[in-house]
Amino acid sequence: MSKSEKGHFKLIRGGTLIDGTGSGPKENAGILIEGPTIKAVDKSTDVPPETKIIDATGMTVMPGLIDSHVHFRGTIKGGLLERLINPRELGLIQSISDAKTLLASGYTTAKCCGGSNALFLKQAVAEGILPGMPRIIAAGYWLSQTFGHADAPYLPLEYVDVRTSRHSSNVTNSLICDGVDECIKAARYALRAGSDFIKISTTGGFSSIGDRPTDIQYNLDEIKAIVQTAEQVGKYVTAHCEMSLKAMKQSIIGGVKTVDHALLTDDECVGLAMEKDVIFVSTTIVFRNAIEAGRDVGKKLMESYKRIHKAGATLATGTDTGLGAQTFGTNALELELLVKYCDFSPMDAIVAATRNGAKACFMGDKTGTIEPGKYADIIIVNGNPLEDIAVLQNTDKIATVILEGKLEKQSLTN
Ligand SMILES: [Zn+2]
Numbered sequence: 397m398s399k400s401e402k403g404h405f406k407l408i409r410g411g412t413l414i415d416g417t418g419s420g421p422k423e424n425a426g427i428l429i430e431g432p433t434i435k436a437v438d439k440s441t442d443v444p445p446e447t448k449i450i451d452a453t454g455m456t457v458m459p460g461l462i463d464s465h466v467h468f469r470g471t472i473k474g475g476l477l478e479r480l481i482n483p484r485e486l487g488l489i490q491s492i493s494d495a496k497t498l499l500a501s502g503y504t505t506a507k508c509c510g511g512s513n514a515l516f517l518k519q520a521v522a523e524g525i526l527p528g529m530p531r532i533i534a535a536g537y538w539l540s541q542t543f544g545h546a547d548a549p550y551l552p553l554e555y556v557d558v559r560t561s562r563h564s565s566n567v568t569n570s571l572i573c574d575g576v577d578e579c580i581k582a583a584r585y586a587l588r589a590g591s592d593f594i595k596i597s598t599t600g601g602f603s604s605i606g607d608r609p610t611d612i613q614y615n616l617d618e619i620k621a622i623v624q625t626a627e628q629v630g631k632y633v634t635a636h637c638e639m640s641l642k643a644m645k646q647s648i649i650g651g652v653k654t655v656d657h658a659l660l661t662d663d664e665c666v667g668l669a670m671e672k673d674v675i676f677v678s679t680t681i682v683f684r685n686a687i688e689a690g691r692d693v694g695k696k697l698m699e700s701y702k703r704i705h706k707a708g709a710t711l712a713t714g715t716d717t718g719l720g721a722q723t724f725g726t727n728a729l730e731l732e733l734l735v736k737y738c739d740f741s742p743m744d745a746i747v748a749a750t751r752n753g754a755k756a757c758f759m760g761d762k763t764g765t766i767e768p769g770k771y772a773d774i775i776i777v778n779g780n781p782l783e784d785i786a787v788l789q790n791t792d793k794i795a796t797v798i799l800e801g802k803l804e805k806q807s808l809t810n
Contacts, residue, residue, distance in 0.1 A: 411452025460504025462753025465714025619650030
């Protein structure tokens with residue numbers, strides 16, 4: 397009988413539990429894990445024989461963190477030149493290393509918002525040849541209009557011209573599509589390649605040369621066509637949307653399920669999002685320097701995330717790690733910045749990076765909180781993130797990482 401097999405049951409006991417729902421910490425909680433799932437919380441009296449005991453005394457037990465916006469591009473420092481010079485194969489190998497670093501730092505789930513590497517990583521994990529990887533939710537090829545955020549009008553024509561609604565280039569990994577028919581074609585092509593969700597850009601961006609973060613990209617009928625194509629096969633759409641209220645409203649009305657970056661909002665946008673269960677994804681890390689230098693975009697970001705939070709709308713944490721200067725392993729800096737600049741309490745930031753992250757990955761019923769029936773995606777932290785949220789950025793303090801009940805990391809301290 398598999399249920400009595402040694403190691404099938406695990407009990408975490410002695411620690412302070414932060415369950416990810418937002419309710420207060422619980423001392424000496426017991427978490428019983430059976431196979432990949434959580435069987436019981438706080439009912440440590442009835443422990444099956446041969447249960448593996450994990451002692452968390454003096455430590456914090458919490459859900460595995462979720463980064464709702466990364467890119468497994470495989471570039472060490474990011475940057476256009478490196479992407480052009482690096483062979484694609486090297487990028488894929490770097491991505492393996494990045495993903496392993498991410499898991500060791502306490503992130504059990506990562507949503508990759510564009511880049512084909514994630515599709516291959518997922519497949520290798522499924523085949524059992526890549527241990528030590530987080531769960532990856534992958535967009536794969538992302539969709540952009542001509543002269544859009546994931547176009548690259550500054551590159552030589554041969555890099556740009558080859559891309560169509562069904563053919564991506566090595567450099568950008570994007571499919572260029574304009575008009576309803578091409579948008580449907582591109583969405584289906586991305587789905588055929590294995591996308592878990594469709595990523596589109598509905599504004600330009602600070603990181604893209606040639607367009608502006610205020611540019612409105614895609615028309616409402618194009619967005620609706622992509623959303624419908626995704627929903628017909630049980631998938632959803634995530635939108636890159638930086639600094640246009642009109643683009644944000646169009647995205648939400650068009651049916652996208654997460655609005656990422658969201659540097660500019662108003663009460664109407666936030667109200668619409670709440671009405672339609674749309675989730676905002678923060679990327680404060682990217683704009684940290686702008687905040688600290690007092691630049692306009694930094695001010696707008698703080699205002700926007702404060703407005704979202706105050707209204708009670710759902711915000712999940714992203715980082716855009718893999719595109720810019722941010723390197724994998726310190727993704728939890730995003731939580732500290734939400735606390736420092738955007739009126740989040742440490743508990744609010746933890747909920748954003750756990751329960752809300754699971755929602756942004758459309759896995760809210762499966763992970764993100766420590767509750768019976770959910771996957772045992774759990775970390776044990778040598779410290780108290782409610783007193784010092786920055787402790788989550790120190791990989792050495794992430795003593796234990798459990799993914800779907802499997803012990804992926806366990807330091808000698810417990
Ligand atoms: Zn991104």
